Amino acid sequence: MSLIPFNPFVSKLRSTSVLLAASVALMGTASANSIDQNASKGLLSLSAAQLFSQGDYGFDRDTDMHATVFRLAYRERLWGASLSIPFLDITGPAAVIFEDEETGEEFVEEIEENRSGFGDAVASIDYKIWNHRRRGQQLRSVLAIKLPTGEEEKRLSTGETDYSIFCN
Numbered sequence: 001m002s003l004i005p006f007n008p009f010v011s012k013l014r015s016t017s018v019l020l021a022a023s024v025a026l027m028g029t030a031s032a033n034s035i036d037q038n039a040s041k042g043l044l045s046l047s048a049a050q051l052f053s054q055g056d057y058g059f060d061r062d063t064d065m066h067a068t069v070f071r072l073a074y075r076e077r078l079w080g081a082s083l084s085i086p087f088l089d090i091t092g093p094a095a096v097i098f099e100d101e102e103t104g105e106e107f108v109e110e111i112e113e114n115r116s117g118f119g120d121a122v123a124s125i126d127y128k129i130w131n132h133r134r135r136g137q138q139l140r141s142v143l144a145i146k147l148p149t150g151e152e153e154k155r156l157s158t159g160e161t162d163y164s165i166f167c168n
Helices: 017-038
Strands: 002-005 043-055 063-075 079-099 106-118 121-132 137-147 162-167
Touching: none
Parallel strands: none
Antiparallel strands: 002 079, 043 063, 063 079, 079 106, 079 121, 121 137, 137 162
């Protein structure tokens, strides 16, 4: 039998105080660099965000998900690029699909699972295609690529590279 993740986000994320302290220190360093970079053409920034989600996701019990997302970004007037890397802490029930290799029949089973570690990184580049300065409106085209950098064994990664093209 092979173990295939049913939903990689069906569990809980808990961030540690070490990550928060590191993110605050890095943001201070990035702010100083941003001031230096601002004197030239572009702006370099480093940020961290704390995300939390809780729900039953179809199970009898709740799953808690905590994420600390670190983001390095560079922006010029017309274009920008960024790299985001999440640290995930997931606690709660999860679903896995067991596949019988002989018959090909699939079985879904609920398991209790706690896991933490780095998830998949997302690299993106965008270009401003329209700007209305008086109204503060703009339209950007974006290419984003999710890279399988997370630990697939812990089910913190899909193990696949995904691409997205969109406007915002």
